[in-house]
Amino acid sequence: DDIAEAVISLEIMRDRATAHREDFETLYAAMHGLYSWFLRVCDADGKEYALKQHEQLFETWGATLSGEQSLSPLESAGLTQESVGDVMRALSAASKYNQELKEQKERMSGAALNTCEKVLNPLKFLLSNGATTARDYRVVIEKTLSDTEKALSTQAQRSSLARLPMDELVKIQFRCLNPALAFRELVGENGARSVILTSGTLAPLNSFASELGVDFPIRMEAQHCVDMNTQVWGSIVASGPSKRVLNAGFKSRSDWAFQDELGASLKEWAKVVPHGMLMFFPSFSLMEAIVHRWR
Structure with a gap:
């Protein structure tokens, strides 16, 4: 939805702007190309990228692409090693011009420009040296059915770009491993x-x-x-009180049986470890999910 609104705002600015029209055209072409790719990713059947249902998470499908696999669709969107520099320069010029407009009606919303920055900045690094840097990336696609509906703005509702079902939440993450x-x-x-x-x-x-x-x-x-x-004594605790394996891997971390076993283990350790314990989680989201389960 955010990308759809950014594309619409860029299209309006391209037609209205008295200066930097070429920059807004460059940005519009890049964001529109990316949005077209994202729509294919969001295809309900998930045929193009073979989205597979998650083993542990309810109503969740996903796929992981190598950085090299993303180069072809990015090129189709007009983003290559040669062109990404021009797109980033256009983004910088458009942002500066937009600030100069201040409170004028022709001004593009800050949220739309922020969306452009969030989408394009990771691609600047991914495409900086072609396939060489792309090898250090993974593109993670995740689609879930959302319980809450997020209303598009009136402007986006009138546009043909607002094509995603309201109950689907699709995330596309460009993860740099280097x-x-x-x-x-x-x-x-x-x-x-x-x-x-x-x-x-x-x-x-x-x-x-x-x-x-x-x-x-x-x-x-x-x-x-x-x-x-x-x-200091270092050791690995492989299983909990019920002899269940303590595996916090991606496939098992959402399993309630694992979360319960981890909680039971902490309860037993607290009986013998004086002065408290310090526990590290790989992410805040996992910590919040497990604490919610324990409560």
């Missing part, structure tokens, strides 16, 4: 002169620097305040 891609821009030729990183959990620094793709010539690694030999 932090060096984003960090490279920060410390590149036009980036920061100095970057200072401090943390108590960065060690070992060699692997950390390798992940960011940058050499840190000045380093300081202080001794840890904890005696690792006498104060």
Whole structure:
């Protein structure tokens, strides 16, 4: 819905703008091409991308594409390694022009421009070096049936772009698996002169620097305040009190049996561990889901 409204706003600005019309045309072409691709992804039958029903989540279908697989539909949308720079420059120019308009009626909504930025910025990195950088990406498609209806604006309702069923929620995520891609821009030729990183959990620094793709010539690694030999014991707890395997993998983390077993395990550990425990979750969403189940 947000993308549909952004495309409509760009179309209006393209026709109304007295300046930067070419920039709005460039943005419109890119966003309209992306929206057409997203509509194919949202196809009710899921034929083009073979959306499979999730084993654990109710009324949820999904698929994962490699970054290379996304290059062809992105090219069909007019976004390539050669053109993405022009699109980002058009976005910057259009945003600046829109700010100059201030409160005029011809002004594009900030929400629509924000949608353009959120959609196009990840693609800037994905397409920065063609297939080389695309290998570090995964495109995750997830479709769920939503219980709540989100009303489109009157403008979007009148448009032929408002074609998605109101009870479907479709998410398309471009996931970068290589932090060096984003960090490279920060410390590149036009980036920061100095970057200072401090943390108590960065060690070992060699692997950390390798992940960011940058050499840190000045380093300081202080001794840890904890005696690792006498104060730390590391172990893996493979199963809970009921002998059920504690597997927090993606396929099993939503299983109530796993969540209940994890809660029972914590209850038993709390009986023998003094002064409390600290538990880490891989994401806030998983933590909230499990705590909701326990309550």
